[in-house]
Amino acid sequence: VKIICYGRLGEAIGRETELDAPAAGLxxxxxxxxxxxxxxxxxxxxxxxxxxxxxxxxxxxxxHRVAADETVEFFPPLSGG
Amino acid sequence: xxxxxxxxxxxxxxxxELEAFLREADDAGGVVSxxxxxxxxxxxxxxxxxxxxxxxxxxxxxxxxxVAAGAARRFDLTAIRIVHRFxxxxxxxxxxxxxxxxxxxxxxxxxxxxxxxRLKTDAVFWKREQGVxxxxxVEPTDADRADRARWSD
Numbered sequence: 001v002k003i004i005c006y007g008r009l010g011e012a013i014g015r016e017t018e019l020d021a022p023a024a025g026l027x028x029x030x031x032x033x034x035x036x037x038x039x040x041x042x043x044x045x046x047x048x049x050x051x052x053x054x055x056x057x058x059x060x061x062x063x064h065r066v067a068a069d070e071t072v073e074f075f076p077p078l079s080g081g
Numbered sequence: 082x083x084x085x086x087x088x089x090x091x092x093x094x095x096x097x098e099l100e101a102f103l104r105e106a107d108d109a110g111g112v113v114s115x116x117x118x119x120x121x122x123x124x125x126x127x128x129x130x131x132x133x134x135x136x137x138x139x140x141x142x143x144x145x146x147x148v149a150a151g152a153a154r155r156f157d158l159t160a161i162r163i164v165h166r167f168x169x170x171x172x173x174x175x176x177x178x179x180x181x182x183x184x185x186x187x188x189x190x191x192x193x194x195x196x197x198x199r200l201k202t203d204a205v206f207w208k209r210e211q212g213v214x215x216x217x218x219v220e221p222t223d224a225d226r227a228d229r230a231r232w233s234d
Contacts, residue, residue: 007207
């Protein structure tokens, strides 16, 4: 799974990162846990309710099943213009 | 209705934007424009040496389009222009240019005000202020949210 992070998170864990996902995919909630384990300094933020996840430019919920070839983008709260 | 939205990767000239907009909005009776500028100081008064605006390759421009479309629906306008910087921005450099043209002035004034209030909360940007003692990511304030709430959906 390709992961792209913006803003504060992009700085904390890198703009782009990849995780090997099981062939059956995994839920977004699980993906967050995996990421948090790899990046403990960003764990609180990743687990919190304010970082939204997008797949295909649409916000998805925690039970969204992420396919192994999908890209997930994580959005911290927007700053606005 | 002529509507243009653009993301600028480098400094832009607000005077040139206004000039181009006036040419485009040649059938209007009134044009209102606003320029947002990078402040040299943070909200708590510390010197800011620069701003960085992180953005999304598709959704940021989409968010500008949504703000422009919201103004077009709400006000009787003949033209709209939004130009927004991303990337590294020096203090005192323009960040945003917003302009609205209408047959009569009131709609243009209100549309410019509306677009700025929407941009402050809804535009897809992540802002980092570089200060003397480090960098800080900025989030919308309660005042920004209250300004947005002035205009019901």
